[in-house]
Amino acid sequence: MKxxxxxxxxxxxxxxxxxxxxxxxxxDARMLWHKDESLGGVECVLLPGGFxxxxxxxxxxxxxxxxxxxxxxxFAADGGLVIGICNGFQILCEAxxxxxxxxxxxxLSFICQRVWLRVENASTPFTRAAKQxxxxxxxxxxxxxxxxxxxxxxxxxxxxxxxxxxxVDADGRESDAxxxxxxxxxxxxxxxxxxxxFGLMPHPEHAVEPMLGGVDGLKIFQSIxxxxx
Amino acid sequence: xxxxxxxxPGEPKVDLEQARAHGLAxxxxxxxxxxxxxxxxxxxxxxxxxxxxxxCSYKSSRRHLRKLPSxxxxxxxxxxxxxxxxxxxxGWAAVFKIESHNHPSFVEPYQGAATGVGGILRDIxxxxxxxxxxxxxxxxxxxxxxxxxxxxxxxxxxxxGYGNCVGVPTVAGEVMFDAAYNAxxxxxxxxxxxVRKGEMMSAKxxxxxxxxxxxxxxxxxxxxHGASMASAxxxxxxxxxxxxxQVGDPFTEKLLIEACLEAGKTGAIVAIQDMGAAGxxxxxxxxxxxxxxxxxxxxxxxxxxxxxLTPYEILLSESQExxxxxxxxxxxxxxxxxxxxxxxHAVVIGHxxxxxxWRTRWRGQVVADIPIGALADxxxxxxxxxxxxxxxxxxxxxxxxxxxxxxxAIRALLDSPNIASxxxxxxxxxxxxxxxxxxxxxxxxAVLRIKNSRRAIALKVDSNPRACALDPYLxxxxxxxxAARNVACAGARPVGITNCLNYGNPxxxxxxxxxxxxxxxxxxxxxxxGAPVVSGNVSFYNETEGHPIPPTPTIAVLxxxxxxxxxxxxxxxxxGDVIALVRTAAPSIAASEYAAIFGIDGGRxxxxxxxxxxxxxEGLVEGAxxxxxxxxxxxxxxxxxxxxxxxxxxxxxxxxxEVELGRAGNADAVVFFGEGASTVVLSIAKxxxxxxxxxxxxxxxxxxxxxxxxxxxxxKIGAAAGxxxxxxxxxxxxxxxxxxxxxxxx
Numbered sequence: 001m002k003x004x005x006x007x008x009x010x011x012x013x014x015x016x017x018x019x020x021x022x023x024x025x026x027x028d029a030r031m032l033w034h035k036d037e038s039l040g041g042v043e044c045v046l047l048p049g050g051f052x053x054x055x056x057x058x059x060x061x062x063x064x065x066x067x068x069x070x071x072x073x074x075f076a077a078d079g080g081l082v083i084g085i086c087n088g089f090q091i092l093c094e095a096x097x098x099x100x101x102x103x104x105x106x107x108l109s110f111i112c113q114r115v116w117l118r119v120e121n122a123s124t125p126f127t128r129a130a131k132q133x134x135x136x137x138x139x140x141x142x143x144x145x146x147x148x149x150x151x152x153x154x155x156x157x158x159x160x161x162x163x164x165x166x167x168v169d170a171d172g173r174e175s176d177a178x179x180x181x182x183x184x185x186x187x188x189x190x191x192x193x194x195x196x197x198f199g200l201m202p203h204p205e206h207a208v209e210p211m212l213g214g215v216d217g218l219k220i221f222q223s224i225x226x227x228x229x
Numbered sequence: 230x231x232x233x234x235x236x237x238p239g240e241p242k243v244d245l246e247q248a249r250a251h252g253l254a255x256x257x258x259x260x261x262x263x264x265x266x267x268x269x270x271x272x273x274x275x276x277x278x279x280x281x282x283x284x285c286s287y288k289s290s291r292r293h294l295r296k297l298p299s300x301x302x303x304x305x306x307x308x309x310x311x312x313x314x315x316x317x318x319x320g321w322a323a324v325f326k327i328e329s330h331n332h333p334s335f336v337e338p339y340q341g342a343a344t345g346v347g348g349i350l351r352d353i354x355x356x357x358x359x360x361x362x363x364x365x366x367x368x369x370x371x372x373x374x375x376x377x378x379x380x381x382x383x384x385x386x387x388x389x390g391y392g393n394c395v396g397v398p399t400v401a402g403e404v405m406f407d408a409a410y411n412a413x414x415x416x417x418x419x420x421x422x423x424v425r426k427g428e429m430m431s432a433k434x435x436x437x438x439x440x441x442x443x444x445x446x447x448x449x450x451x452x453x454h455g456a457s458m459a460s461a462x463x464x465x466x467x468x469x470x471x472x473x474x475q476v477g478d479p480f481t482e483k484l485l486i487e488a489c490l491e492a493g494k495t496g497a498i499v500a501i502q503d504m505g506a507a508g509x510x511x512x513x514x515x516x517x518x519x520x521x522x523x524x525x526x527x528x529x530x531x532x533x534x535x536x537x538l539t540p541y542e543i544l545l546s547e548s549q550e551x552x553x554x555x556x557x558x559x560x561x562x563x564x565x566x567x568x569x570x571x572x573x574h575a576v577v578i579g580h581x582x583x584x585x586x587w588r589t590r591w592r593g594q595v596v597a598d599i600p601i602g603a604l605a606d607x608x609x610x611x612x613x614x615x616x617x618x619x620x621x622x623x624x625x626x627x628x629x630x631x632x633x634x635x636x637x638a639i640r641a642l643l644d645s646p647n648i649a650s651x652x653x654x655x656x657x658x659x660x661x662x663x664x665x666x667x668x669x670x671x672x673x674x675a676v677l678r679i680k681n682s683r684r685a686i687a688l689k690v691d692s693n694p695r696a697c698a699l700d701p702y703l704x705x706x707x708x709x710x711x712a713a714r715n716v717a718c719a720g721a722r723p724v725g726i727t728n729c730l731n732y733g734n735p736x737x738x739x740x741x742x743x744x745x746x747x748x749x750x751x752x753x754x755x756x757x758x759g760a761p762v763v764s765g766n767v768s769f770y771n772e773t774e775g776h777p778i779p780p781t782p783t784i785a786v787l788x789x790x791x792x793x794x795x796x797x798x799x800x801x802x803x804x805g806d807v808i809a810l811v812r813t814a815a816p817s818i819a820a821s822e823y824a825a826i827f828g829i830d831g832g833r834x835x836x837x838x839x840x841x842x843x844x845x846x847e848g849l850v851e852g853a854x855x856x857x858x859x860x861x862x863x864x865x866x867x868x869x870x871x872x873x874x875x876x877x878x879x880x881x882x883x884x885x886x887e888v889e890l891g892r893a894g895n896a897d898a899v900v901f902f903g904e905g906a907s908t909v910v911l912s913i914a915k916x917x918x919x920x921x922x923x924x925x926x927x928x929x930x931x932x933x934x935x936x937x938x939x940x941x942x943x944x945k946i947g948a949a950a951g952x953x954x955x956x957x958x959x960x961x962x963x964x965x966x967x968x969x970x971x972x973x974x975x
Contacts, residue, residue: 009572010480012396016664019680051394054480110389110657141393141659206661211678211793213661 001228003029004042006072006088008063012050013085013205020205021046025221034066044081044224045072047088049141049203059102059144060090069095081125081224082197086142089189089199098192098199099157100149105142106182112141114213115180117188117202118168121161124191125227126198129219135172136165136216138202140180140188145201147183147190154185165189165200232595233267237539240271247271251278252461257609264603272540272589273597276604279454279507279545280514283769286608289735290767293748297762298755303724304763309519310432311352311502313763314424315725317789319682322426324358327366327419327690327729327785329768333474334416338383342416343391343477347549349420350395351503354486355552357430357493358422361663362677363392364690365402365418366729366783370411372646372970377406380414381654387477388418389657394479395486398666399658400675401688406646407825409694412773417729417783419690423679430493432502434520434555434581439499441513441524441579442561444568445485445551448509449534451475452547462734462770481550481573488571489552495567497560504551510544510604512553513579514587518605526579528591540591555581615741632898633827635870635952642867642902643874643959647822649966667796671880673863674715678793685793687721690785695820696834696905698779701743703834704820705750705782710842710907711865712786713758717846718861718909720797720853721788723758726751728765728784733777735769743780744769751782757839758846760786790853797853799862800879801886804940806859806912808886810869811848811925811932813841816903822866823902835905842907844928849909857921860912868902870952872910874944877956878963885943885956888936901946912938 003021007014014031021029032039034052039045052063063069069091076082076097084092092098105111114137122132130136149157157163165188169178179186181201189200204217241247248258251274261269261277269277279285287294299307305322306314312326330345346363353360365388370377392399397420452475492498500520502512509531517524528543538546554575556564561577568575582588587604589597600607633641642648655670667685668676674689691712697704713723728751733740755762771778790796801808817835818824824831852858864872877884890900913921918934925932942956 010394010483012394012483012659012662016662019664050396051480051483054394054478056480109386110393110659112393112659112661113656139661141661143393203661206664209664211667212664 008052014048047084049086060094064095084199110143129223324422326764337474339387342384342387353422358424368415371408434516437583442554447532500555514604523582530578616738618739685790687788689715694779701746705747709754716788717849721790731781812908814906817905864908885939
């Protein structure tokens with residue numbers, strides 16, 4: 001599969017994402033520049049973590065207007081696979097490629113720690129290498145990861161299986177203490193209705209080597225790699 | 230040949246009084262008049278006042294810093310550039326430095342700390358190195374002091390707010406609370422970068438006629454006289470200095486990092502320097518002076534945030550995220566293209582000259598014209614009087630009277646914010662970006678892998694002001710030993726040191742004495758470990774209304790590991806492993822957290838045998854390289870009992886320990902909670918115990934098996950009189966100490 005990692009000014013996990021896909025997974029991956037409109041024929045676009053354009057307005061609010069996002073929106077409309085991690089998730093919400101929004105953490109502070117996640121839907125291109133109910137250990141690192149959406153919309157998303165990942169404790173149970181940022185329904189990752197766009201706050205690219213805290217992130221990338229059209 | 234510089238209409242008159250208001254001593258003002266042969270213009274006076282400030286000139290410290298060893302076969306760059314560099318193998322050089330941002334952080338904690346991070350990052354990428362890790366050392370007043378929570382929240386927020394946004398992980402640090410810092414906190418920021426050997430950039434201007442480029446943010450009025458603020462004591466008016474604190478823009482810094490590193494690859498950069506303290510003035514004069522050349526700047530070309538800035542303001546502004554570059558003539562456009570790609574200014578504002586003068590023009594007229602040497606090497610150097618204080622610290626031995634019960638004591642220690650988990654702090658820092666953090670915060674030291682290499686770097690920052698207050702020499706020696714030992718516990722060999730020397734007013738003889746003794750301690754320890762001091766920073770005038778801080782040399786040690794897979798953590802691993810102690814001397818409660826909490830006179834510091842310290846470090850590294858050591862934890866604040874508890878707090882699953890202290894006396898507080906001596910708690914597979922023993926005994930060190938790791942999570946020390954505690958309960962105290970205080974609980 002051919003991957004493209006978008007580099008916005010202020011992207012931070014762009015290099016780590018490229019490293020995970022190209023060096024660790026051995027996939028064909030390249031960097032895409034925010035000022036370009038061409039996606040260079042990639043089959044999956046990854047929007048990485050960071051603070052695009054400084055995020056001085058609202059996270060992701062400026063990045064959605066960048067030239068490359070036009071192409072990403074078109075690519076997604078054509079059914080192309082798009083994954084947004086952390087800031088990438090925020091950008092996808094701002095661009096209305098995903099429902100809901102990400103707001104300030106309940107604690108009002110940045111949080112960097114490992115969390116447990118439960119796979120709620122394993123029949124998507126982003127989770128097919130996992131099984132429903134599988135627990136993943138991934139790091140989060142964000143200040144604005146509290147997922148919100150209108151109650152009605154969340155209910156429909158739940159029914160359609162668009163809630164892909166949820167924060168849980170080590171035993172796979174939901175609890176207030178296991179919800180690090182106060183997200184509604186402990187939502188950590190969602191997909192669009194077509195299941196070709198996926199956004200998540202945890203960082204799978206930071207969990208691909210045993211020495212650096214585990215390999216659970218590979219499940220996500222392997223799922224995508226196995227979904228080549 | 231030279232035009233006489235003109236004054237700007239409306240500027241204040243320059244005289245002795247004006248010079249004094251700028252912080253210049255009468256002798257210094259006379260020396261300025263002598264050097265330039267006339268009365269300086271107001272602009273020139275401002276320039277001299279910052280360049281001759283303690284912060285920029287090191288006028289009180291320079292002659293003493295020369296004593297520090299700065300050479301070894303691994304040193305790629307010693308003091309003299311923006312940061313030092315050490316060869317870490319496989320073609321990589323580690324560029325690193327630590328720097329203070331104490332005064333601004335006390336006045337405006339968020340921006341003060343944030344710009345401290347920004348400044349030290351620029352020192353690193355100026356060298357052509359990609360910043361790969363940050364650390365910090367923070368000293369606050371007592372937790373009960375009304376201002377402490379505000380300062381803690383602001384400083385931690387600022388470090389995170391800046392560091393998280395530039396994509397450099399904050400991998401380690403230390404935080405201490407002590408009433409001695411109630412009115413003068415310390416914020417010391419460290420950064421490490423990596424660069425291919427031979428691709429390092431320099432701050433030495435070359436080639437008369439070469440253009441000077443200004444890159445990065447536009448210049449505003451922020452931070453004017455920041456360097457001067459850092460060169461004076463605090464008083465009641467210090468609050469009013471808030472406008473002298475700069476405001477950081479980490480997004481622009483991130484762009485600058487990428488743009489500067491990319492621009493470096495063009496080969497068109499002759500020299501590069503960040504605009505730190507004293508902004509455009511110091512960066513331009515230092516680059517010219519390092520190259521033995523002159524420089525001419527046209528201030529009308531400097532990008533400004535607002536109209537109406539005077540030359541004085543433009544030259545002294547400490548607006549952040551700005552760099553100055555000397556380019557190869559004719560290749561300006563190549564560099565400008567790179568900066569344009571990153572949406573940054575890159576404007577030619579002057580050129581290098583042959584005449585060794587620092588000349589600036591504004592609206593067509595010369596407004597400053599000063600021999601370059603006067604701003605750099607010919608700045609005043611003082612040999613300030615030094616004298617040991619008349620009242621020596623207490624020298625009585627420990628009193629055994631008021632010792633609390635052991636069970637009570639360990640709980641109180643684990644609940645002390647100085648010992649307790651700092652998770653509340655480091656959880657606010659991105660510690661994993663760049664995918665190199667093998668061991669991050671919450672461990673003795675950090676371990677970073679080097680991609681495409683088996684090698685790794687270990688880092689640790691330490692300070693011990695209580696010991697330095699008792700004996701500034703031994704305290705400094707002990708601080709280096711502690712940092713080196715921590716790096717060795719991880720399995721890395723210490724190879725380089727950077728230091729941030731925080732002291733009071735050097736015009737006081739007893740402060741000068743503390744400083745000199747500190748430097749001597751640093752020198753002796755550095756020699757003993759063969760780890761030269763390649764960079765550093767001095768912060769004087771850390772005092773408020775006549776009360777200096779305790780001497781606080783902050784030491785960061787960099788270690789190199791041959792094989793990252795062999796790194797060792799502080800946590801016990803397997804039930805049944807033997808627990809052993811290896812040490813260089815007997816413990817003592819002098820300067821200990823135990824003595825501080827319970828108000829016990831700990832007596833004086835024990836002597837330190839540096840040969841044994843070096844042997845301990847060597848033994849630890851060898852043990853790790855041979856894969857014989859399962860865990861290694863340095864005994865620090867709280868002594869052996871706390872070290873054992875911490876080793877049980879394995880994040881995978883807590884374990885227990887059963888320890889007998891034999892002849893040492895089971896209920897002796899000194900044995901349980903004493904610090905001071907270099908002691909390491911090891912856990913070792915049973916079959917390897919004899920080999921590890923010979924590793925240390927062969928080096929003349931005391932080695933004793935004291936117990937074993939247990940699956941049952943209880944910490945049992947001593948047969949009858951000692952301790953028998955639930956590890957989970959101890960961990961709860963340890964984890965909750967700081968959050969509980971911040972919640973406002975008792």
